[in-house]
Amino acid sequence: MFEEIRRPTLVVDTGKVRENVLRMKGRADRNGTAFRPHLKTHQSRVIGRLFRDLGVRTGTVSSVEMAKLFADDGWDDLTIAFPANLREIGEMDELAGRIRLGLLADNPETIRALAAGLSRPVDLWIKIDVGSRRCGIRAEDREGLRAVSEAVRAAPRLRLAGVLTHDSRTYGVRGREAVAALFREGRDALLAAKAFLASEGWPDLRASFGDTPSMSLVEDWSGLDEVRPGNFAYYDLQQYVAGSCSPGDIAAAVACPVVGVYPDRGEAVVYGGAVHLSKQSQTLPEGGTSYGAVFEVRDGRWTGFREGAGVRTVTQEHGIVRMGPEDLASTRIGDLVFLCPVHSCLAADLLRPNTVYL
Amino acid sequence: MFEEIRRPTLVVDTGKVRENVLRMKGRADRNGTAFRPHLKTHQSRVIGRLFRDLGVRTGTVSSVEMAKLFADDGWDDLTIAFPANLREIGEMDELAGRIRLGLLADNPETIRALAAGLSRPVDLWIKIDVGSRRCGIRAEDREGLRAVSEAVRAAPRLRLAGVLTHDSRTYGVRGREAVAALFREGRDALLAAKAFLASEGWPDLRASFGDTPSMSLVEDWSGLDEVRPGNFAYYDLQQYVAGSCSPGDIAAAVACPVVGVYPDRGEAVVYGGAVHLSKQSQTLPEGGTSYGAVFEVRDGRWTGFREGAGVRTVTQEHGIVRMGPEDLASTRIGDLVFLCPVHSCLAADLLRPNTVYL
Numbered sequence: 003m004f005e006e007i008r009r010p011t012l013v014v015d016t017g018k019v020r021e022n023v024l025r026m027k028g029r030a031d032r033n034g035t036a037f038r039p040h041l042k043t044h045q046s047r048v049i050g051r052l053f054r055d056l057g058v059r060t061g062t063v064s065s066v067e068m069a070k071l072f073a074d075d076g077w078d079d080l081t082i083a084f085p086a087n088l089r090e091i092g093e094m095d096e097l098a099g100r101i102r103l104g105l106l107a108d109n110p111e112t113i114r115a116l117a118a119g120l121s122r123p124v125d126l127w128i129k130i131d132v133g134s135r136r137c138g139i140r141a142e143d144r145e146g147l148r149a150v151s152e153a154v155r156a157a158p159r160l161r162l163a164g165v166l167t168h169d170s171r172t173y174g175v176r177g178r179e180a181v182a183a184l185f186r187e188g189r190d191a192l193l194a195a196k197a198f199l200a201s202e203g204w205p206d207l208r209a210s211f212g213d214t215p216s217m218s219l220v221e222d223w224s225g226l227d228e229v230r231p232g233n234f235a236y237y238d239l240q241q242y243v244a245g246s247c248s249p250g251d252i253a254a255a256v257a258c259p260v261v262g263v264y265p266d267r268g269e270a271v272v273y274g275g276a277v278h279l280s281k282q283s284q285t286l287p288e289g290g291t292s293y294g295a296v297f298e299v300r301d302g303r304w305t306g307f308r309e310g311a312g313v314r315t316v317t318q319e320h321g322i323v324r325m326g327p328e329d330l331a332s333t334r335i336g337d338l339v340f341l342c343p344v345h346s347c348l349a350a351d352l353l354r355p356n357t358v359y360l
Numbered sequence: 361m362f363e364e365i366r367r368p369t370l371v372v373d374t375g376k377v378r379e380n381v382l383r384m385k386g387r388a389d390r391n392g393t394a395f396r397p398h399l400k401t402h403q404s405r406v407i408g409r410l411f412r413d414l415g416v417r418t419g420t421v422s423s424v425e426m427a428k429l430f431a432d433d434g435w436d437d438l439t440i441a442f443p444a445n446l447r448e449i450g451e452m453d454e455l456a457g458r459i460r461l462g463l464l465a466d467n468p469e470t471i472r473a474l475a476a477g478l479s480r481p482v483d484l485w486i487k488i489d490v491g492s493r494r495c496g497i498r499a500e501d502r503e504g505l506r507a508v509s510e511a512v513r514a515a516p517r518l519r520l521a522g523v524l525t526h527d528s529r530t531y532g533v534r535g536r537e538a539v540a541a542l543f544r545e546g547r548d549a550l551l552a553a554k555a556f557l558a559s560e561g562w563p564d565l566r567a568s569f570g571d572t573p574s575m576s577l578v579e580d581w582s583g584l585d586e587v588r589p590g591n592f593a594y595y596d597l598q599q600y601v602a603g604s605c606s607p608g609d610i611a612a613a614v615a616c617p618v619v620g621v622y623p624d625r626g627e628a629v630v631y632g633g634a635v636h637l638s639k640q641s642q643t644l645p646e647g648g649t650s651y652g653a654v655f656e657v658r659d660g661r662w663t664g665f666r667e668g669a670g671v672r673t674v675t676q677e678h679g680i681v682r683m684g685p686e687d688l689a690s691t692r693i694g695d696l697v698f699l700c701p702v703h704s705c706l707a708a709d710l711l712r713p714n715t716v717y718l
Contacts, residue, residue, distance in 0.1 A: 007447070008445070008447040008448050009424075009425070009445075009447070025542055042676060064366075064676060064677050065631075065677060067367070076631060081383035084678070085618070085620050085629065085631075086619070086633070087366070087367075087617050087619055087621035087631050088617070088619075089365070089366040089367070089694060090366050090367070090615045090695060093366075103533065108620060109620070109621070111692070112619075113692055115693070115694065134677055135625060135627075135680075136629065136680060137620050137629050139618070141430065146589070165620075170675065236429075247535065259445050259446070259447045261442070261443035261444070261445055261446075261470075261495070262443050262466060262467070262495045263467070269493075269607065271443065271495050272496065272553055273423075273442070273443075273445050276638065276640070276706055277706065277709045280634065280638070280639050281639040281703075281706065282634070282636050282639040286523050300657070312366040312512075317443055318400060318422060318493055318706065318709075319422050319423060320495065321441075322493075322494060334469070335446060335467065335469050335470055335473070335474065336447060345639075347676055348635065348639065348676070350632055351635045351676075352710075357529035
């Protein structure tokens with residue numbers, strides 16, 4: 003059934019995506035939390051429509067380009083969950099004229115530039131840093147929170163929507179307890195920032211939280227008004243190692259043609275390297291580093307990982323794949339190997355021109 | 361002069377590319393070695409034309425797609441220096457009908473499939489593994505060499521052109537002596553394979569060698585008939601650390617808008633992450649790991665690296681940039697920061713839709 007695949011190709015099992023979305027949306031509904039999934043994992047109108055068919059109407063993106071991609075396909079309520087890039091203020095203003103647009107800022111300078119440059123109203127979210135030290139005002143920085151919120155007060159076209167965070171620390175730990183502990187710490191910091199702003203005269207702000215490990219492993223989202231996980235649509239090796247999913251939940255594979263078989267090294271070489279899988283690696287619980295797992299495939303569907311197999315390293319177009327002797331003996335040049343990417347967001351970005359949907 | 365840049369953009373200084381090409385071509389000419397530069401670093405017709413204007417008529421690519429890109433722009437002699445992908449045999453045959461096409465193989469199975477599937481003559485290079493354990497027949501594997509060359513003898517449309525290698529080990533060492541030692545070892549292994557095949561009745565084979573560290577740091581290429589370096593057109597942080605170039609030789613920068621400034625952390629955050637720079641990191645001689653250096657820019661040209669600055673980490677769209685207090689104090693949100701990528705081949709691939717040429 004994969005005869006038409008000639009080059010490294012992202013193969014997406016839409017049945018699995020559907021199950022992943024229903025599970026996550028069900029949890030959001032049970033918690034009474036608004037669901038605004040991140041669409042950057044797939045950047046795909048096909049998958050975006052699948053979300054909409056399941057009743058999802060609000061989304062998150064991470065660039066103005068991505069907001070345009072989805073706005074042009076019928077999405078009319080999007081948050082760009084990346085600090086507002088002032089060099090794209092014209093594009094943001096154009097978008098604000100046709101959809102409900104949310105923007106992020108963490109400093110008065112950006113707020114003032116948006117106030118001066120936008121001709122249309124937007125939702126403004128204050129980005130909070132709850133520990134990952136990427137962007138945002140530290141949750142405990144009251145002076146910072148006050149300065150930003152006051153700058154918003156002086157900007158009539160900016161509607162202060164709430165406080166928003168993404169705690170990337172959960173991607174670096176393993177298992178439900180470790181993730182849950184970070185989740186509670188991050189959520190509580192976010193809610194403290196919200197409470198402080200309420201005391202400053204902003205009583206109706208919302209608290210928006212997002213990350214796939216927390217949302218996959220923690221059932222109780224008390225206190226949160228909105229969640230924005232993204233990776234869960236596809237999952238990947240990183241999420242499997244973190245404990246967020248089982249191999250059977252992973253909805254995206256990279257199909258790679260075999261171009262070399264080296265039984266003396268216990269390796270095959272595939273057409274599929276850093277420009278297809280990305281250069282992201284994963285430390286494995288059993289030791290060592292992997293650039294991807296190898297799926298077991300039956301009747302055109304991947305069912306789990308092949309034991310003792312994995313991508314040892316990648317160069318620009320080459321993937322060096324370890325395999326057991328039996329696997330290797332049955333592998334022919336020209337066969338397809340289905341790899342599980344370490345980070346599906348990056349593989350999906352790289353393979354956007356070469357994607358097929360099952 | 362960079363007012364029009366709104367998103368992460370590859371900026372290529374064509375004057376520096378020209379100098380890099382002239383320097384490398386001069387060395388090839390002095391050695392009497394054919395020059396077949398790898399075009400995968402840039403994948404750019406603009407830079408391809410610059411090569412042709414300097415008298416370069418033969419090129420190397422790493423995929424059938426790339427061969428088409430350049431064949432459609434006037435290149436009529438290309439080697440696909442990647443093991444022949446049997447799933448693209450139709451495309452290879454089409455290409456062989458309009459250009460002189462070189463293909464690689466390291467096993468009889470591939471040779472027989474090419475013989476059966478191609479209707480037009482091609483040059484066939486035997487890929488030799490001189491130590492990097494990626495693809496190729498080990499240089500000392502006489503049985504393997506004999507089996508492949510005999511398979512070629514039985515295939516009338518395959519012209520055995522020679523033995524070819526790429527020794528990626530040189531990317532992992534530092535300095536002229538270490539690179540030169542590996543170069544001599546790899547070259548001698550390649551020449552031994554050529555000599556063995558001569559004794560088997562193939563007297564006119566060529567020896568093709570390639571890698572930017574060797575070709576940048578070793579003057580004497582005795583014994584080689586052809587070289588295929590590629591990265592030297594742009595160079596990058598990896599090549600600087602290896603000792604292959606000075607910062608002033610690096611011809612490609614990634615211009616990234618500043619979206620956050622965090623003086624308490626000594627960091628700025630730029631729009632420019634793993635989907636722009638790639639996730640490749642570089643171990644630094646002074647310790648630590650970098651995802652990119654920061655260029656000093658004067659009058660619109662980068663002149664060297666900013667001291668004490670560097671990309672600490674990247675996520676999908678974010679680059680976290682360490683900077684000294686003075687640099688940080690003069691950095692405004694909306695400014696552009698010019699980053700030196702760790703691996704320019706990957707950044708250029710990612711930023712193909714967003715490239716400008718100076």
